Each structure stands twice: as C-alpha cells, then as structure tokens.
Amino acid sequence: MNIDRRQLQQIVKDVADTTIMPLFNNVSRRYKKDGSIVTQADNAMQHALSERLAEICPDIALLGEEMTPAEQQAMLDTGQPLWCLDPIDGTSNFAAGLPFFCVSLALIEQGRVITAVVYDPVRDESFSACLGQGAWLNDAPLLVENVGLTLKRTIAFIDFKRLPEALSTQLVKERPYGSQRNEGSIALELCWLAAGRGHVYLHGGQNIWDYAAADLIVSEAGAYACTLNGEIVFKNTLEQRSSCAAIDKDLYDQWRSYLKVPS
Template structure:
C-alpha cells in the first residue's frame, strides 16, 4: 500500500477514537439529548451532528484535498482521489435509548475501492480496523472470521431498515435461516454487526439495502479477516447503496443463496 493510504489509515483510527470519546460523553447522558425524526424509525440526535462535525473538521485539517461523504451533512468535494465515508454514530436508535450497541464508522475509498476501514465501539473500547492487503485488527490484536462452523453452530446477523420493504423479504430470510437450523440475530447497528463477523462473533450478515457509510468499512474488514463479501464498487455504493451479503468462507455460498431466494420478489 502507498504511504498516502497508510497515513490516512493511521489518522482514521485516531479520528474514530476521538469521535467515539465525544459520542460516549453524549451517550452517558442519553436521556437529555435533543432528537429529531428523519423518517419512520430513523432518528438523528445532536450527538450525531456534533460527532460528524468533529470528524469532518479533523479530516479537512489533515487532508484538505480529500472528499468527504457522511450521513448527516452534504458531501464535500475533493481533488486528491481519496474519499472519506463516515457515519458518526451507527445505531442511533440504540444510542438514544441507552443501549450500548453503536459505533463510529469510517471508510477511505480510492478509485472505487475501499482501502481502509475503521469501526470503533467506544463503549467496549474496541477499535476494529483494516487496510487493504494488511489484515484486520481489533485494537492491536489480529482478528479472523469463524472457520469450520456450519450454520447450525453460530448466529447469522440480519439487518432491516425503513429503506426496504415493510415485510415479506426479511421474513422469508429469517424463515430460511431457521429452516436451515440457524439462529438469526439483530442488534440495530449494521456496521457493528459487520465488525462482529470480522471478529468471529457472527457467522455472517445479510441486509437488503445499506448505505455506504454503514457497510463498506466492515466489508473490507471481513475480507481482510478471511471472510467472503459480495463484490461491489465502492463509488457505486456511495451513490446508491446496495445489498450486503457477507459470511465465513465456508458458508458464503449458502448465505448468498438464501439472500437470493428471500429478495427475489
């Protein structure tokens, strides 16, 4: 990897930790937050906005020519060829109700490819990170996806949001998982769920539609941790979002087949 990527990868870890520290201060007084509803079951708090402001300011100060795309504010153009894709708090519904399942997600994209990804869980002090071709880590410890596990021996993450159909496809997917002898799991933070796949806590994760700031950091992390990821162009994901299917190397084909069946209608 180039020095330009390495420098950004290292900086992203520091920025994610600083953002997480600010987010944690808000979380510890979650019952006093100012909250707005963006749409059905989609919330934004003052914490989301202020943490994203911190992240954008840090990126702009260190890398003024880089583009920035985030969940809460308008995209900032750049000329360097690098794009930072950020979610200041993934799992806002959990966050505003005091549930300790949320994270800061940062990805760095170059030429349609995610080259670095950070998913920082401040509550548990777990900074998951990966750089293309360099492996995946939680803090300083290398992480790996599960190996040699059938679907009957572990949990499969299932995501669902208001962006997708209200019923039908996700119900079909859950039914297929149960019929196969598996267990479905949902925590309300897609990015954190993807980190759990990379850490070897979940067998995989499936969601009909995710935005880039929720998933591309975790997709890189899983690939670097030995798992398999449905291939996508990062620039296209930034523009449109898309389906996410990830799993251990052994289970990927089975999980992808269930997603195909569930989402075909």
C-alpha cells in the same frame, strides 16, 4: 494515499470519547424525513471529526451522513479521494440508551475503500483495515478461521426491514440458522462477524456510509460477502447495496445456496 492507520484510529477514538460518550443517555433527538433519527451527538461528532481530519489531510473532503443527498452525490462525482463517515451508526440505539453503536470512517480513493476504521466507544474496541494489508481489532491482527459449522447451527445477523417480503417470510418460517440477531448497527454487526461473534449476515439495503468501512474490514479479515445479485458489495454510489456475508468459505457457499445468490 498513505494514511497512518494507527494515527487515524487514535483520532476517531479521541473525538468519539470526548464528543459522543458524554451525551450517551443524555441527548435530544429529532426525526428526519425518512423517519430515521438524528441527535446532537451525530452532528457534533461529524463536525469535530471533520476538523481533526482536515488537520492531517487538508485536501480530502468529507462525505457525511448528515449531509443532503445532493451534497453527497456531488462529492462522489468529483472522483477525488474522500472520507466517508457515519458519525454514529446505530443512532436509534444511542438515543434509546442501548450500548450498541459505533463511528464508521472509510477513505475512498479511485472508487475503492483503501483504509477503514470502525470504533465502538462503549467497549473501547477499534476495528480497522488497509486494502491488501489486513485487518485489526485494536492492535491485534483480525483473521477469521473456519468454524466448521453447518448453516443450521449458526448465529445470523439479519435485518429484515429492507429484504424482499417473500425472502423475509421464508427466513422466519424456515429458520435455516441456529439463532438470529439484529443489533441495530450495520458497521458493528459486520465487524462482529469478522471477529467471529456471529457466522452469517444479511441486509437488503445498506447506505454507503453504513457499510463502506466495515466491508473492507470483513474482506481483509478473510470473511466473504456479496450482494443478493452476486456482485461485490462496495460501489462508489449512493445506491443502497444488499449484503450476504459469512465468516468462512464453507458457510458462505451454504448461505449463498440457501439464498439462491447467483455465481
């Protein structure tokens, strides 16, 4: 399916700037059953963006984070093209007034992500990618370079909360990286990795709406990623997926070796 990447970027930007940002630092929140936060901005963004996307692609349904699991699974089971949206990835940051969150939108077709947009409205940065065509930051090509670092000198984006307990403990005790960050937005951390703002990444259980767009951006920028089982990260399912990623092949090999990820 031929979707104009720049048009899609502009739609996401326009809706985010008019829907999310007026509510930043001025929004009520509630807690879902799993303890995660949802705000009126999440719901407003999902509703507004679904309407705009329907104008350009009326036949493509939208799978959003703010749907029930049964609704989400039913959409995946159709096998039809669909949008996969996280209206605000980093909602707890947004609700707390921390300026690190984004909108993540992926177009899934035949079980693959073919187009991706991750928009950071605070910094007005739009990361995007098209399968087999490359990745961009705003309109500049995004292509990683070999940084020539050892693992011990890297900045590592690591979320400990869904890692196996033994691995979390090992990482804290051994600190195989130079320094560690957990900024609170999966999609934006992965995009920052692709932009060279960090060097390695680790997460024990990402949801499809968290990582679908950013995983394509990472791969199209030339970075590397796999699950802790050595599989490709993206899977057209609600099953949570782990991810270990690195900005270049040498660091990827070092990171996988340290984590004992099978080949």
